[in-house]
Each structure stands twice: as C-alpha cells, then as structure tokens.
Amino acid sequence: MTYDIAAVRAQFPALAAGSAFFDGPGGTQTPRPVIDAVADAFANPLSNRGHGTPAERNAETIVAETRTALADLLGAEPSGIVLGRSATQLAYDFSRTLAKTWSPGDEVVVTRLDHDSNIRPWVQAAAQAGATVRWADFDPATGELSAEDVRSVLSDRTRLVALTGASNLIGTRPPLAEISRLVHEAGALLYVDGVHLTAHCRVDLEQLGADFFSCSPYKFLGPHLGVLASRPGLLETLAPDKLLPSSDAVPERFEYGTLPYPALAGARAAVDFLAGLGAQEGGGRRERLTAAFALLEEREDALRRQIETGLAAFATVTRHSRAALRTPTLLLTLEGRDTRDAYRYLAERGVNAPSGSFYALEASRRLGLGDAGGLRIGLAPYNSVDDIDRLLEALADFLR
Known part of the structure; x- marks a missing residue:
C-alpha cells in the first residue's frame, strides 16, 4: 500500500x-471534503435538534453521525463522546465536576510535560477542593516521561492523574497503557490530553486505559472543536452543573447550549477523510x-x-x-x-x-x-x- x-x-x-x-x-489546513461538509450543513435546513421538521432532523443526524465517527476514531462508544468548544474548556468542565468528589488530603497528579490546559484546570480545581497537587517530572536530557516517574508520585490518596498522550512541544509519547495500569491500581482515574497524539496515531480508549481522553478536530484536518471520550457508565456517575431544563442524559448532560452543527459536520468529514488515506477498500x-x-x-x-x-x-x-x-x-x-x-x-x-x-x-x-x-x-x-x-x-x- x-x-x-x-x-x-x-x-x-x-x-x-x-x-x-x-x-x-x-x-x-483543511481539506475540501471538510469545507464542503461545513458549507452543506449551513446550506440545508438547520435548527435546534428535534424530530418534527427537516431542520430539526438534520441537526439530529449531524450530531448522531459525528458521535459515531469520533467513536470510530477513538475506539469509544458514541454515547461516550462529549462535544465542546475546545479541549481546554472540557478540561475545565471536567476538573470542576470531578473536584466535587475531592476532599482535603486527596491528591491530584499533573506532569511537567503537559500543555498548560491539562495542568492548570487540575491545579486550580485541587486548590478549591483543598487537595494536594503532586508533580510527575520528565528527563530533560532524553525527553522521556516513564511509568516509574508517575509511580513515584502515586499514593492511596491519589484521585486523578492528568497526563499528555504526546507532548505538543517535543513529541514525547509516554507509555500510556503501562501508566494507566499503575493509576488504576492506586484507585485513581486517568485523564489523557490526546490533542497532539490523535493527529498522528491510531487511538483506542480501552487499550490505552484512559478514563477520559480529549482531542481537538482542528489538529487533525477538521474544524475548531473539543471532544472528550469516556465510558458511558463512568459518565453516568458524574453530576456536572447544568441548566434545569437541559437534558440529564449522557453525554448531553455535559454539553452546554446549542452545539455548533456545521462544525460537527466538518469533524465527521475529517474522520472520513483520514479513513480514506489508507486506500483500503471495504471494511468498516x-x-x-x-x-x-x-x-x-x-x-x-x-x-x-x-x-x-x-x-x-x-x-x-x-x-x-x-x-x-x-x-x-x-x-x-x-x-x-x-x-x-x-x-x-x-x-x-x-x-x-x-x-x-x-x-x-x-x-x-x-x-x-x-x-x-x-x-x-x-x-x-x-x-x-x-x-x-x-x-x-x-x-x-x-x-x-
């Protein structure tokens, strides 16, 4: 091939x-099929989601098809795909939601390797909850962040580890599956910033062992959006702040306001474009x-x-x-x-x-x-x- x-x-x-x-x-940069998908969404009837009019049904279809495409990209379930404005916004939203379960004496681990959007939300949420922040370091001579680097800062008080899937600065890819095993053995959750990783390699949520995995379609040929993948069952256990009349269903309970349907259509098209790069015929x-x-x-x-x-x-x-x-x-x-x-x-x-x-x-x-x-x-x-x-x-x- x-x-x-x-x-x-x-x-x-x-x-x-x-x-x-x-x-x-x-x-x-953006390929023509993504541009066309965004334009088509704007050109056709479009409204808030529903089933009564063509405009409502178009919105429903775009959301459903986008969740399915992103689930295929990330090895997740469509009902575990949360859509947002940006990966930064999603990190802030989930840090505030998860921090509701933290108490003084609990610990949160962040790393020196990460983009600040996967550091500062957790540091700030920990401060508000009275939790302690522990830092996992990396070797500046090699650029490596090892499983041992994370193990050294884990304890039975660790509640969450925030870790990059790949450094946006130097490209380092930590051993996520090995680190995930250590994190879960400590009884903690793993939040992976996959914004840089997703553009360059096949992602599988289960194989990586991430409890939460975020990415941004504009880093892989799509529009500006934020995406988070998780297990639907885990999302069911979380109670984000939300408007009273907004849906309490998963994943909608984590999505604030009306979704940007044309951008979602572009994200779906970006996944399809990537799938076509291998020139493989047949198969899902x-x-x-x-x-x-x-x-x-x-x-x-x-x-x-x-x-x-x-x-x-x-x-x-x-x-x-x-x-x-x-x-x-x-x-x-x-x-x-x-x-x-x-x-x-x-x-x-x-x-x-x-x-x-x-x-x-x-x-x-x-x-x-x-x-x-x-x-x-x-x-x-x-x-x-x-x-x-x-x-x-x-x-x-x-x-x-």
Missing part, C-alpha cells in the same frame, strides 16, 4: 498559496482508520528522520525532541540566534514553522528554555519531500 501524496495535497485549497506548512501541531470505518494511521505513521516517521538527518549538518542547531517513541514534532534552538528571528525569516521564504513554548510552559522551563521555547517543526498528512527541502534550505540560509 502506498501513500499518494499528490492526491492528498490536491484536496487542500490552502496549499495553493505556496507555503510549506510545518505548523500543524498548532492547527492543520474503524478498520479503514487503522490501516490509514499505520500508513500515515510510517510515512511521517520517514519524513521526520529525513528532517533530522538534514539538521545534523547544522552544528549550531540543538534538537530537543529525543524520546524513543515520539510524534513527528521537532523543537529546535539555535546557538547564538533567536528562534523568533528564524521563524520570521522562514515565513518570508514561505516556510511556516513557528517559535514559542506553545502553552507547554512547564516543559519549556524544564528544558531550560524559559518561556521562550524554540522553533517547532511539525508534520501533517499533506507535507511533502519538497516541503522538507525548502525548510532545510531556508534554515541553512538563515544560519549563514
């Missing part, structure tokens, strides 16, 4: 602008997603290695993405040079690679980079070998 990059790129109107996009970790969408991500991972790993080989020729470049298992995401610093200047120089050459800490403040500080971070290079399904050549050439020119 081969990956037809020309056919893939032809589906992205934004590529006609001529830029090489290495800013996918901050948000990917889950099977096609499995084949597609296997192909995508293989290709992105090869492109990442090509970038790393090219970077090795630059004596003044330090690569901070070193974990054995990682996404195709590289964080660089440049000896004697400001990466913000490099970002601007590359942008003038039509190469988009931003500079910063990208809300992963704790990770950036632990790496010794302060709040400035570095130059981040991230791959997406539409990146080509030519993109990489342009990146390396422009970076070489900047360093000269």
Whole structure:
C-alpha cells in the first residue's frame, strides 16, 4: 500500500498559496471534503435538534453521525463522546465536576510535560477542593516521561492523574497503557490530553486505559472543536452543573447550549477523510482508520528522520525532541540566534514553522528554555519531500 501524496495535497485549497506548512501541531489546513461538509450543513435546513421538521432532523443526524465517527476514531462508544468548544474548556468542565468528589488530603497528579490546559484546570480545581497537587517530572536530557516517574508520585490518596498522550512541544509519547495500569491500581482515574497524539496515531480508549481522553478536530484536518471520550457508565456517575431544563442524559448532560452543527459536520468529514488515506477498500470505518494511521505513521516517521538527518549538518542547531517513541514534532534552538528571528525569516521564504513554548510552559522551563521555547517543526498528512527541502534550505540560509 502506498501513500499518494499528490492526491492528498490536491484536496487542500490552502496549499495553493505556496507555503510549506510545518505548523500543524498548532492547527492543520483543511481539506475540501471538510469545507464542503461545513458549507452543506449551513446550506440545508438547520435548527435546534428535534424530530418534527427537516431542520430539526438534520441537526439530529449531524450530531448522531459525528458521535459515531469520533467513536470510530477513538475506539469509544458514541454515547461516550462529549462535544465542546475546545479541549481546554472540557478540561475545565471536567476538573470542576470531578473536584466535587475531592476532599482535603486527596491528591491530584499533573506532569511537567503537559500543555498548560491539562495542568492548570487540575491545579486550580485541587486548590478549591483543598487537595494536594503532586508533580510527575520528565528527563530533560532524553525527553522521556516513564511509568516509574508517575509511580513515584502515586499514593492511596491519589484521585486523578492528568497526563499528555504526546507532548505538543517535543513529541514525547509516554507509555500510556503501562501508566494507566499503575493509576488504576492506586484507585485513581486517568485523564489523557490526546490533542497532539490523535493527529498522528491510531487511538483506542480501552487499550490505552484512559478514563477520559480529549482531542481537538482542528489538529487533525477538521474544524475548531473539543471532544472528550469516556465510558458511558463512568459518565453516568458524574453530576456536572447544568441548566434545569437541559437534558440529564449522557453525554448531553455535559454539553452546554446549542452545539455548533456545521462544525460537527466538518469533524465527521475529517474522520472520513483520514479513513480514506489508507486506500483500503471495504471494511468498516474503524478498520479503514487503522490501516490509514499505520500508513500515515510510517510515512511521517520517514519524513521526520529525513528532517533530522538534514539538521545534523547544522552544528549550531540543538534538537530537543529525543524520546524513543515520539510524534513527528521537532523543537529546535539555535546557538547564538533567536528562534523568533528564524521563524520570521522562514515565513518570508514561505516556510511556516513557528517559535514559542506553545502553552507547554512547564516543559519549556524544564528544558531550560524559559518561556521562550524554540522553533517547532511539525508534520501533517499533506507535507511533502519538497516541503522538507525548502525548510532545510531556508534554515541553512538563515544560519549563514
């Protein structure tokens, strides 16, 4: 099975602008089928959900089909898919709901590797409940966060562990299944921020052992949304604050106000687009997603290695993405040079690679980079070998 990059790129109107996009970790470009799905939802009758009119039925259909598509993507059940404005918003919502069950003396674990959206909501909720926050560290020399790093801060008072599925800063993928086993042995829940992970590998909620798993479709070719997957039975045990007349059914009890139906239609289309990358005919969408991500991972790993080989020729470049298992995401610093200047120089050459800490403040500080971070290079399904050549050439020119 081969990956037809020309056919893939032809589906992205934004590529006609001529830029090489290495800013996918901050948000990917959008393929035509997703754009069309959003437009179709707006173009057809649409109203609040119901069954009496075509507009109501269209809304019902969009929500149901989107939950099913996202469940296929994440190895979950449709009734365990919660839809929200963003992964950050969902982390705040669930932290406040779960904190209702915490007491002084209880403990919550967060990590130095995470995006702040999977740290600060839990730190703040713990403070309000009188619970203690414990920090799991990672090795800045290797970028690794091990199961032992988490085990060392677990106790019989641990109520929740918040952990990234993959670092949006340096790409590190912690051993989630092993950590999940330790967390559950301690009697705690595991909340996984899968925003960066979901764009690059096949996710299976049960295999990972996550009790809650969040992601954002705009990181995998879709619109701006937040998604959380959990077991319906677990969601039934939680009592979020909600309006009196709003539904108490799961997952609706966690969704505030009217859902953005056109964006949901786009998220459904993004999942279908990903499922088509593997060019596998027949089988269900889950099977096609499995084949597609296997192909995508293989290709992105090869492109990442090509970038790393090219970077090795630059004596003044330090690569901070070193974990054995990682996404195709590289964080660089440049000896004697400001990466913000490099970002601007590359942008003038039509190469988009931003500079910063990208809300992963704790990770950036632990790496010794302060709040400035570095130059981040991230791959997406539409990146080509030519993109990489342009990146390396422009970076070489900047360093000269």
